[in-house]
Amino acid sequence: MASNNNGRTASESFKAQALVYRHMYGILDAMCLKWIVNFRIPNIIHNHGKPITLSELVSVLKIPSAKVDTTDLFMRYMAHNGFFDIVTIHGDDDSSQEENEAFALTAASELLIKGTENPCISPMVEMFLNDPTLSSSMHHLNKWFYDENRPLYEITLGKPLWEFLDKNPTNLSLYNDAMASDSQMIKLALEDHNMVFEGLETIVDVGGGTGTTAQIISEKFPTLKCIVFDLPHVVKNLKGCNNLSFVGGDMFESIPKADAILLKVVLHNWSEDNCVKILRNCKDAINASSKNKNKGKIIILDSVIDEEQDEPEITRLKLLMNISMHIIHDGKEKTKKEWKNIFYKAGLYNYKISPFTGYLSLIEIYP
Template sequence: MDLLSGRKANEIFEGQVHVYKHMYVYLNSMCLKWCIELEIPTIIYNHEKPITLHELISILQVPPSKISGVERLMRHLSHNGFFDIVTIHDDDDENKEEKEAYALTIASELLVKGTEYCLTPMAKCSLDPSVSSSYNLLGKWTLEENLTLSEISLGTNLWNFLSKNPSILTSFNESMASDSQMVKLALKDHNAVFEGLESIVDVGSGNGTVSKIISDMFPKLKCIVFDLPHVVENFSGTNSNNLSFIGGDMFNFIPEADAVLLKWILHDWDDEHCVKILKKCKDAISKNTKGGKAIIIDFVINEKQDEFGLTQMKLRMDIAMTTLNGKERSEEEFKKLFLEAGFEDYKIFPLTGMYSLIVVFS
C-alpha cells in the first residue's frame, strides 16, 4: 500500500521540507557556536558601526579560500535574526559607493562580551560537546529504566560529573549567572514580592548572582546562598552584611528564612524529588508567623496562550531536561506538586518572555 497515494505532490514536498528542516536544525546551533567562538558580535560592537565583509575578514585574518564560507555563514545568521544586512556609504570612497554591511540585532547584542546582559556563557555551556552530544543517545535513554541521559552518556549524573570537572563546573556556573542577569532586568517590576521579608534563602544558586541582585535591591534583606559544599566553597569569602554562602544538600535541609527562592531548580527533577524539595522549603519557612512563601522562577508551559515560537522554546527545554530526568511543567502540574507538598495557594506572574514567577504560600 502506498501511504501517500492520496496526497497531492505539493503536500508531499511540504512534508519533505519539514523533515529536512528538522534534520539540519542542528546547523543553527553550530553557526551560533562559530559566531561566538570568533567573537563576531563583539568585533562589530567595537567597530562602532555596521561592518562590511571585507572589514570583518580583515580583522579575523581569514585566508582567501574561506572568505566565501564566512559570507555564507553570515548570510545564514542574518536570515535567522542575529545580524541585519544594511546598506552603507564608504566615507573613504570618493564615489560614495554603496556597500552591504552587517549590523547587530537585539539577539547579537546579547552576545557581546563584557556587557551586563551577555548570554555568551550560557550559549558556550549549552553548546559544549560534553553536553550537546548526549542527545545523540535519546533512543538508548528511552529504553533504559530510571537512567538519566547524562548517566547514559557520561557514566554518572550531571552533578557528579560537574564536581569532578572543575573547568566545566565553572562554565556551568557562569552560564547560570549570565541567565540570571535577565532575571535582574525582570525583577525591577516585581519588588512587591520581596517587600516585608527579613530573610530569604536562594537554593541551588551557584555563585549567587540572583541573591546579589536581590541584596542590592533590598539592603536590609538577609540573603543566603545555599548550594552543595563544593559549589559554594569558592564564594564563601565574598560574604557581606546581608549576603552569605552556606553549603548543604537541599534534600536534607534548607536554612530557615522568611522565603525560599528556587530559580530554575524544580525543572531539574522528577515529581517525587520536587515534592521533597518543596517540603524542605515549607519546613524552612514554617517559623514565619506571618506566613512564609516559596518564590519560584521557571518555565510554565501554556500551549493554548503562548505563541508558537515561545511554546517551541519551552518544549525544547523540556527535552533538554532528559539530561537530569527533569521536566518543564504546565500550571496544573505545578499545582499538583504544591498541594502534595502541603502548600495552600499560589499565584503565577509573567516574568520574562520565557520565565514565569510563581509565588507559593504556606
C-alpha cells in the same frame, strides 16, 4: 492536484519533505550560533562602534580569501534568523555617495557580547555547544529509551551529571559560568518586579550556585539579607559581603529559615516526588521564621507550559527544554495543571502565576 500513494497531494508531500529536511539540517543552526560566539563576532561589531562591512569583518578575523564568500553566507543566514541586521551605509567621507552593505547588531547578538556590564549569555552557548563530552551524548538517545532509570548523561558519562561535574573542574567551570550568565537576565526582569521582595527581611536562594542571582537581588535591595544555599562543595570557597552570605547543605534534608525561599530553575531538574520534598522543606523553613509570617512565601522562577497562551516560538522552546530535562535530569517542564498537582501534594494551596521573562514565569506561593 493528483494524490500520491499515501492519499496525500504532492503539495502536502513537498511541505512534509521540507519539514523533515529543516529538522535534519537544524544541527547547523546550533553550529552557526557556536561559530559567531567562538569568533566573537558580536564583540567585533560592538568594538567597531558601527555596522561592519564584510571586508572589514574578514580583515579583523584574518579569514583566508577562499573563505570570504562563505563568511558572507554564514552572516546572511544568521541575519535571516535575527542575529544581525543588514543595513546600508555610506563611505567614511560624509559626502561620499558610495553605498555598502554592513552587518549591525540586533537584540539577540547584543546578548552575546562579552565583557560589558550588560547581560551576556555566551557562556550558556559555550557550555552546550563547545563541550563535546556533553553534546555528543545526544547521539545515544536510542540507548537511553531502553534504559529504565538512568538519565542520559549517566549512561554516556558513567556517572550522574552532578558527580561528573564535581570530578571535572573544566566542565564544572563551564557549567557555573553558563548558569551565572543565565541569571544575569534576572536583572532585567527585576525592573518590573520590585514588589516581589517588598516587606521581606530575609531570603534564601536554594540551589543558588555561585550566587549571581542572589548578588543581583542583594544589590537591588540592600536591606534584604540574602543567603545562597547549595551543596557544601559548591559554596565552600565563596565569600559573602554586606547582606549576602553562603551556606552549605542539602535541600532534601532542610533549608535555612527565612521570610522567603527562592527557587530559580531548580524544580524542573527533579521528579514530582522530589519537587514535593523540596517544597515541603521550603514551607517548613518559612514557618520556622519568627518574622513576617504573614508575608512569608516561596518564590519560584520556572517555565510553565501554556500552548494556548504562549507564542509558538516560546512554546517550541519550552517543549524542547522539556525533552532536555527528561533525558538529562529525569525532570520536566510543567503545565499549570502539573504545577498545581505538585503544590497540593506539598500542602500548598494559595499561589499565583505571573509572567516574568520570555520563557520563565513567576510563581508566588503563600504557605
